[in-house]
Amino acid sequence: MPPRAAGRTMASPHRCVQEAPMRTVAPSPTPTTPASSEAGAGFSWAEAAAALDGLPGGGLNIAHEALDRHAAGPGAGRVALRWLGRDGTRVDLTYAELTDRAARFAGLLQELGVQRGERVFALAGRIPELYVAALGTLRHGAVFCPLFSAFGPEPVRVRLQRGDARVLVTTRELHERKVADLVDGLSGLRHVLLAEDLPARLAAATPAPMAATEPDDPALLHFTSGTTGTPKGALHAHRAVVAHHATSALALDLHEDDVFWCTADPGWVTGTSYGIIGPLTRGVTVVVDEAEFDADRWYATLARERVNVWYTAPTAIRMLMRAGEEARGDHDLGALRLTASVGEPLAADAVRWGRRVLGHEIHDTWWQTETGAIMVANLPGDPVRPGAMGRPFPGIEAALARRDAEGHVVRDAFGRPELVEAAGEPGELLLRAGWPSMFCEYVGEPARTSACFAGDWYLSGDLARRDEDGWYWFLGRGDDVIKTAGHLVGPFEIESVLCEHAAVVEAAAIGIPDPIAGQVVIAKVVPAPGHADTAELRRELRAFARRRLGPAIAPRRIDVVDTLPRTRSGKIMRRLVRAQELGLPEGDVSTVEATR
Numbered sequence: 001m002p003p004r005a006a007g008r009t010m011a012s013p014h015r016c017v018q019e020a021p022m023r024t025v026a027p028s029p030t031p032t033t034p035a036s037s038e039a040g041a042g043f044s045w046a047e048a049a050a051a052l053d054g055l056p057g058g059g060l061n062i063a064h065e066a067l068d069r070h071a072a073g074p075g076a077g078r079v080a081l082r083w084l085g086r087d088g089t090r091v092d093l094t095y096a097e098l099t100d101r102a103a104r105f106a107g108l109l110q111e112l113g114v115q116r117g118e119r120v121f122a123l124a125g126r127i128p129e130l131y132v133a134a135l136g137t138l139r140h141g142a143v144f145c146p147l148f149s150a151f152g153p154e155p156v157r158v159r160l161q162r163g164d165a166r167v168l169v170t171t172r173e174l175h176e177r178k179v180a181d182l183v184d185g186l187s188g189l190r191h192v193l194l195a196e197d198l199p200a201r202l203a204a205a206t207p208a209p210m211a212a213t214e215p216d217d218p219a220l221l222h223f224t225s226g227t228t229g230t231p232k233g234a235l236h237a238h239r240a241v242v243a244h245h246a247t248s249a250l251a252l253d254l255h256e257d258d259v260f261w262c263t264a265d266p267g268w269v270t271g272t273s274y275g276i277i278g279p280l281t282r283g284v285t286v287v288v289d290e291a292e293f294d295a296d297r298w299y300a301t302l303a304r305e306r307v308n309v310w311y312t313a314p315t316a317i318r319m320l321m322r323a324g325e326e327a328r329g330d331h332d333l334g335a336l337r338l339t340a341s342v343g344e345p346l347a348a349d350a351v352r353w354g355r356r357v358l359g360h361e362i363h364d365t366w367w368q369t370e371t372g373a374i375m376v377a378n379l380p381g382d383p384v385r386p387g388a389m390g391r392p393f394p395g396i397e398a399a400l401a402r403r404d405a406e407g408h409v410v411r412d413a414f415g416r417p418e419l420v421e422a423a424g425e426p427g428e429l430l431l432r433a434g435w436p437s438m439f440c441e442y443v444g445e446p447a448r449t450s451a452c453f454a455g456d457w458y459l460s461g462d463l464a465r466r467d468e469d470g471w472y473w474f475l476g477r478g479d480d481v482i483k484t485a486g487h488l489v490g491p492f493e494i495e496s497v498l499c500e501h502a503a504v505v506e507a508a509a510i511g512i513p514d515p516i517a518g519q520v521v522i523a524k525v526v527p528a529p530g531h532a533d534t535a536e537l538r539r540e541l542r543a544f545a546r547r548r549l550g551p552a553i554a555p556r557r558i559d560v561v562d563t564l565p566r567t568r569s570g571k572i573m574r575r576l577v578r579a580q581e582l583g584l585p586e587g588d589v590s591t592v593e594a595t596r
């Protein structure tokens with residue numbers, strides 16, 4: 001266990017007070033890389049905060065900055081949301097219309113007796129009601145928590161329970177398939193609102209005024225995966241909007257009247273920070289495509305909607321690359337001036353492919369659920385270094401920490417991390433704590449929260465190196481968490497479901513390389529006595545996992561094995577399972593013991 005940073009406590013469950021971690025000594029000296037980009041010259045978070053409206057009396061509410069600010073001015077009639085239905089339907093909602101719907105949704109929450117700080121979950125695909133619910137929840141001062149609609153019943157149940165859901169917004173179909181059987185076990189869940197009923201209910205609701213939230217009041221809850229234990233609920237406060245707004249301006253170059261398309265689902269943090277909040281604060285038109293990836297459809301959307309700025313992910317880019325340059329056809333992408341990527345490493349060849357097919361190099365950006373907003377980026381205006389994540393965003397201080405053989409950050413007697421100085425040397429990527437969109441806590445898990453900090457640094461868990469000019473290059477994750485198609489999957493969540501099957505006694509879930517998804521999940525299970533490795537058992541386990549976990553995270557392949565390597569302390573060595581699977585050198589195996 002790494003030592004824990006002291007002093008990260010919450011004032012109350014309904015407030016998200018960002019305390020500087022306790023400092024026993026002066027902050028760590030350099031070497032770190034302050035941002036050196038021209039685009040960010042003169043930037044400060046205080047000025048970034050001052051660029052927003054705020055509420056009278058010093059309050060701050062994300063929904064006000066995203067909607068009301070524009071609806072009250074000349075931007076009222078501009079299209080805020082352009083929704084493209086799977087079947088070709090188009091729905092345009094102006095800033096004034098979306099503001100009215102959000103106010104009615106807030107009114108509905110009020111009628112239902114939902115209190116400020118309580119959690120409103122959404123389990124839905126990219127439908128207009130999801131966006132209304134998100135912004136209405138924020139307006140009401142409640143906490144919005146999106147879930148990915150491709151999750152199966154088990155991940156949905158775990159998150160609703162851990163997040164103490166009070167209200168769930170979903171569709172009739174998803175409710176029947178994934179939620180109906182769970183509701184009895186969720187005593188805190190009071191209301192399920194079906195998207196199909198919302199138009200009528202909103203029409204009947206009285207629009208509610210903006211809640212007078214403070215910057216530190218909780219606003220967003222996103223679940224993310226760790227190596228062990230249940231998913232972690234990373235809580236963000238309204239102040240995060242300062243970073244959403246600033247990064248949307250400087251990293252995504254969004255300006256009023258731009259058309260912006262973020263392909264991420266709001267079930268993941270990118271789909272909230274940049275699929276909803278950031279771009280709306282900039283007064284742009286946000287394109288939402290309900291459908292899944294399709295190369296022809298995507299090129300057609302970029303061209304027809306005259307998309308100016310596009311935010312997508314390496315998996316999607318690899319699928320476009322696979323579709324061939326001719327798939328672009330004669331679509332006019334002349335309006336597109338910036339394409340940015342997030343979620344997984346963006347290889348240099350993808351950056352260059354962008355130059356050929358989209359007309360410009362793709363700009364990589366790096367961040368995490370916990371960071372809430374872009375932290376490292378190839379900023380527009382800076383030269384792109386193909387293959388590099390970029391440099392720290394203005395106002396963000398990054399560094400690399402040395403790790404010991406067990407993968408823990410090396411600390412001095414005061415708990416401060418030992419920083420890597422030399423260019424090119426690997427280390428764990430750190431960020432100096434205190435930027436506006438830094439998560440407040442993992443809800444209900446103070447130990448897991450404080451394990452993310454050392455001295456006054458936030459530990460990202462990612463491994464990187466820095467070149468002599470300050471660009472950061474991603475090397476890999478420092479833990480066993482799997483990134484598949486841009487989405488984090490916790491091995492433990494998969495293993496615990498597999499172990500619930502009567503034929504399984506233990507399981508290990510790992511990620512293996514995949515040319516499109518980056519990684520795919522596979523699992524190895526040890527059978528219970530009396531069960532042999534048969535094709536039928538493997539099929540049955542795959543179906544079981546798919547049913548319980550959903551297609552997004554269920555293992556693509558399940559092998560039945562005699563033993564799994566464990567450490568002497570009893571932990572399954574996923575690293576070794578992975579090395580064996582891939583035929584890689586097994587490294588230091590001195591603490592391994594095969595069981596059974």
Ligand code: 6R9
Pocket residue numbers: 224268269270341342343344345346364365366367368369370389460461462474476477483486487488
């Ligand atoms: C926004 C988001 C975070 C993890 C992160 C890292 C990986 C994100 C990346 C990247 C290489 C990039 N990641 N951006 N890896 N290059 N540009 O993805 O949040 O779902 O919490 O995932 O994603 O491993 O630690 P989240």
